[in-house]
Amino acid sequence: MKIALLSYSTKPRGGVVHTLALAEALAAAGEDVTVWTLGRGGDSGFFRPVDPAVRLRIVPFPDGPAQETVGERVLRSIATLRDAFAPTSSAYDVVHAQDCISANAVGRCVRTVHHIDHFTTPELAACHERAIVDPAAHVCVSKSVADELADGWGIKATVIPNGVAYERFAMTDPAARARWKDRLGRYVLAVGGIEPRKGSLDLLAAYALLRTAHPEVKLVVAGGETLFDYRDYRARWETTAAELGVEPIVLGPVPDDDLPALVASSAAFAFPSTKEGFGLAAMEALAAxxxxxxxxxPVLREVFGSTAGFGDTPETLAAELGSALTTENPARRAAGRELAAQHTWHRAAERHIAFYHCLR
Incomplete structure (x- = not known):
C-alpha cells in the first residue's frame, strides 16, 4: 500500500513522535510510507533523524504577522498543508491524519484521535469538530478515548494502542545518566512543557508540598514545543512559583538523543495531565x-493500571511522589517495564495494516 501519514509539525510533541515511529514501523513491514507535515519556523527536517525508508514531505510554513491570532495561525496551517497535499492525494491508497489540523487539510481520511480537546476559540472549536465528524474512519490509542467518541458523536473507533521505543529508554548509557545526575542532583521529572493540559500548576503546588519532606529534590520540566500561545499561563506559573518559594528547573525542548538518559536518571516521573489519550511519555518512563x-x-487507569501511583489533587500527587522517592517497589518497577515492553511499534504497525486492509 501507498500510505500518507500527516502531522502538523516537525517538533517533538507526542503526536509527532507517534507519527514518525508508526511510519518507520510500517515501512519496516514493507509498506510505502510518506510523512507529510508543516515546516514551522524554517524547519526543513524533523526533530530527529528519520529512517530513509520513509519519504518526507515537509511543507514550508513561514511565520505569520506579529498580530496573528492562534485561530488565524491554525486556519493558515490548514490552508498551507491542503494546498501542498491536494494535488498528490490520489496517489495514496490510505491517507491517515494524526491531528485536527491535518484532518481538516485532507477531509475524508483515516483519523487518529489521540485525545479530545475542548476549545473556546471559535476557529479551533470548528476545526476540532470537523476533524472528528468528516473523517471516513477513526483510530484511538485507548478505549477511554474511543468511548468518548462513541458517547459524544456516535462514532465507532478502532483501538490501536501506542508503541514505545522500549530499548531506547530501558538501556541508556550509564555515563549519560551520570551527567544528568551531576548536573541536576536528585529530581522529579515532567516532560511536556508548561501548559494547562499538562497540569503544570497542580504539579507546582504538589512540588511545594513535596519539598517540606524532601528539600533536596528538584523539579525539572522538559519539552514544551507547542502551536498555541501559553505565555499568560507561563507567567501565572512563574508568579505562583515565586509565591510558593520554589525554583523549578525548566530545560525546554531537550535534544532527542539526550532524552532517554534524562528520563532514566530521574528519581520519579510526574505526569499530572488533565487530558491524555495514552500517555506515551509516561510509558517511556516505565521502560526506563x-x-x-x-x-x-480513567484513561490513565486503563493504560497504566497497577504500575503507577495516582493522584487528583496537589496533595495526593505530592503524597504519591513522596512515596515514590522513599519506598523501593521492585515488583511495581518490574511490572512497569513488562507493560512498556508489550507496547511495540511493530505490533502497532501490524494492527494498522490490518485496519487499512479492512477499509479497502
Whole structure:
C-alpha cells in the first residue's frame, strides 16, 4: 500500500513522535510510507533523524504577522498543508491524519484521535469538530478515548494502542545518566512543557508540598514545543512559583538523543495531565524503570493500571511522589517495564495494516 501519514509539525510533541515511529514501523513491514507535515519556523527536517525508508514531505510554513491570532495561525496551517497535499492525494491508497489540523487539510481520511480537546476559540472549536465528524474512519490509542467518541458523536473507533521505543529508554548509557545526575542532583521529572493540559500548576503546588519532606529534590520540566500561545499561563506559573518559594528547573525542548538518559536518571516521573489519550511519555518512563505518578484519570487507569501511583489533587500527587522517592517497589518497577515492553511499534504497525486492509 501507498500510505500518507500527516502531522502538523516537525517538533517533538507526542503526536509527532507517534507519527514518525508508526511510519518507520510500517515501512519496516514493507509498506510505502510518506510523512507529510508543516515546516514551522524554517524547519526543513524533523526533530530527529528519520529512517530513509520513509519519504518526507515537509511543507514550508513561514511565520505569520506579529498580530496573528492562534485561530488565524491554525486556519493558515490548514490552508498551507491542503494546498501542498491536494494535488498528490490520489496517489495514496490510505491517507491517515494524526491531528485536527491535518484532518481538516485532507477531509475524508483515516483519523487518529489521540485525545479530545475542548476549545473556546471559535476557529479551533470548528476545526476540532470537523476533524472528528468528516473523517471516513477513526483510530484511538485507548478505549477511554474511543468511548468518548462513541458517547459524544456516535462514532465507532478502532483501538490501536501506542508503541514505545522500549530499548531506547530501558538501556541508556550509564555515563549519560551520570551527567544528568551531576548536573541536576536528585529530581522529579515532567516532560511536556508548561501548559494547562499538562497540569503544570497542580504539579507546582504538589512540588511545594513535596519539598517540606524532601528539600533536596528538584523539579525539572522538559519539552514544551507547542502551536498555541501559553505565555499568560507561563507567567501565572512563574508568579505562583515565586509565591510558593520554589525554583523549578525548566530545560525546554531537550535534544532527542539526550532524552532517554534524562528520563532514566530521574528519581520519579510526574505526569499530572488533565487530558491524555495514552500517555506515551509516561510509558517511556516505565521502560526506563522510573517510578511513575500520574493524574487519576480513567484513561490513565486503563493504560497504566497497577504500575503507577495516582493522584487528583496537589496533595495526593505530592503524597504519591513522596512515596515514590522513599519506598523501593521492585515488583511495581518490574511490572512497569513488562507493560512498556508489550507496547511495540511493530505490533502497532501490524494492527494498522490490518485496519487499512479492512477499509479497502
Amino acid at each position: 524503570g522510573v517510578p511513575l505518578v500520574v493524574r487519576d484519570l
